[in-house]
Amino acid sequence: MxxxxxxxxxxxxxxxxxxxxxxxxxxxxxxxxxxxxxxxxxxxxxxxxxxxxxxxxxxxxxxxxxxxxxxxxxxxxxxxxxxxxxxxxxxxxxxxxxxxxxxxxxxxxxxxxxxxxxxxxxxxxxxxxxxxxxxxxxLDDVPHLTAVIMDGVTIDTGPHMAVLHADAANLHPDRHDADMAARLAAAVGMAERVIVACPLDRMADWSAALKSLSARGEIVVPELLRFAPARIDQFDGQPTIIVAGGPLHFRDRLIKRLFDVIVAAIATILLSPMLIAAALAVKLTSPGPVLFRQPRIGKDARSFSIYKFRSMRSDASDRHATTLTKRDDARVTRVGAFLRRTSIDELPQLFNVLKGDMSIVGPRPHAAAAKAGDSLYWEVDARYWGRHCIKPGMTGLAQVRGHRGSTDHHQDLIDRLQSDLEYVSDWSIWRDLRIIVATLGVLVHHKAY
Structure with missing residues (x-):
């Protein structure tokens, strides 16, 4: 029953x-x-x-x-x-x-x-x-909560979803009659959410058909992917697509900032012996400043100075990142090579977090002159600027997935960008915690040089 x-x-x-x-x-x-x-x-x-x-x-x-x-x-x-x-x-x-x-x-x-x-x-x-x-x-007789109807368009679906094919289920939305409404209701059962994937010219018919259901009806619009992450609103009675405006609400930004300050403060105190030891090692083994400052692109594409322990010879430091570091780079000192391999050179960015320039977790900040192959980053993919709507992070989803190191090819950047945009569009404090834990496993990495 x-x-x-x-x-x-x-x-x-x-x-x-x-x-x-x-x-x-x-x-x-x-x-x-x-x-x-x-x-x-x-x-x-x-x-x-x-x-x-x-x-x-x-x-x-x-x-x-x-x-x-x-x-x-x-x-x-x-x-x-x-x-x-x-x-x-x-x-x-x-x-x-x-x-x-x-x-x-x-x-x-x-x-x-x-x-x-x-x-x-x-x-x-x-x-x-x-x-x-x-x-x-x-509730052993409760079916799937989400039903996906494919009408001439195929999309990927996750688990716990009932997938229906319009022709096989005899669903024809252009027939605006009682029989069609009854077949649609029977096909989706007790689904709370009904997703339809169809060609553009059938969207109006499906929109009318879905309105007969008590479930929430949605239509997949692939054309909107180029605007993602996007939301729907209205202005003066006309529907609009919100393509910008930040992915985090004020409460989320407040939670993330409090999280950053607490974690950065605790980490600075706990890691202070390592910070002092690294600073002494840099100072005693090569002439020049302990910290290396470099302009990076931050939130809202504003420039800020990122802090790192200096890992290169002072006379060979590339402040504008016109040449990315390569394996066995002659500019890197012996102590600097160790700091890079273990990611200790990144620890001064805790002060960037406390200042408010960075977050603990977020897309890694890039230098304006950085290139993938022979192209500037934003020349490779038009979606590049979408990663700058939140603060950059000391670690991120791309890094724990292994997308770090030099970007010798366009695909190196695209792989990193995919993860950054996924993080931006689906942020949660729980994901930040998972990324922090996952980062512990990739501190020493074969691409860190």
Whole structure:
């Protein structure tokens, strides 16, 4: 028996909500036990129970409003966790405000509150992971959430998608009748999202056909790839394509900047012995400054001075990067060769991050005169400037994929650019963390010279 989408949503809402409430309840009971030594709190002071009674309804309202529940938790559990934790943080702030205004702070244990809040965060995270594991058992007749209809155009699809061919499914969008609407609804089943790949001259027909569905309908427009990453908006009632304006919202930029400052500050402190040792090695083995400064192209294509430990002879340093470093380059000193192989020469860029010129993770900054083969970078690929809409990074997606070193051929740059644009269009703080971890495995690299 096929279950309707509405029933699926209700099951998921009920499952997640019940799990969250149980998790919060157990978390604050456990906080009572850890802090007060009594499961139900002290006589006359039921700290954990009072806190649960205050924070639970606030959390439930904020979580529902913030999209922490729903069918999308099946496909995007990480997003569900983030939204749940955000709702929990907001509920905690509101509870503190109520406690302050009600002048009842003296009656509640601060340590119990903090302990309960931490345990609650763990609980709502585990609930969502459990929902994903149990979904197949509890909702065994729920089909794919995304349906892709190919009508004369073939596209690549990921997992967890139902792929339909219009002719085989007898779907003809130019027939605007009840039978066509019924066949389309039956073909896509309970999909929440329907993607159509079709020729340009059939888009209008598919647009009309998709409007009969309760699912979200989308049409693939390959012509828009040259404008990617792009979004749709409108001006004075006319649809527009947003082709620029930065990939990160203000909140994302703030999160990324805080992340950069915290990581750079901690790394500078922890790596200070290595920084001092490298500086002494450079100073004692060859005449000239310890640091090498070079103009690089940064965010918004603005120039900034990048910092590195000097790895070349002072008289042979190429400040404008007119000649890229090659293997066994005669300009590189013996200490400099070691610093390059181990990527230690890049560590002074931590100060670039603290200054705000760079990020920990992002597209690597290039010199304006750098070339791929015999062509300047932006002459090789018209998409080149798309990588400058965010700050450059000490490491990036291209680097952990092995696209580093000299760019002797056009393809060397194109490979690097593909990864940079992918990072720009699909940024998340979790991806930054994964790239940082992956960077540890490529610090010593055969292309680092």
């Amino acid at each position: 096929t279950v309707s989408k509405e029933v699926v949503r209700l099951r998921l809402y009920a499952l997640c909500l019940a799990g969250d409430m149980a998790g919060l309840f157990c978390a604050f009971l456990a906080a009572n036990w850890f802090v007060l030594g009594a499961l139900w709190g002290e006589p006359g002071k039921p700290h954990g129970l009072v806190m649960f009674a205050m924070i639970a309804p606030l959390y439930a309202l904020l979580a529902v409003q913030g999209g922490a529940y729903g069918i999308n938790t099946l496909d995007r559990v990480r997003r569900g966790i983030v939204r749940a934790l955000l709702a929990l943080a907001q509920a905690a702030m509101l509870m503190l405000l109520i406690v302050y205004l009600g002048k009842i702070a003296e009656q509640l244990s601060r340590l119990t509150f903090v302990t309960g809040l931490v345990l609650s965060a763990i609980a709502v995270t585990l609930v969502r992971i459990a929902v994903v594991r149990l979904a197949g058992l509890l």
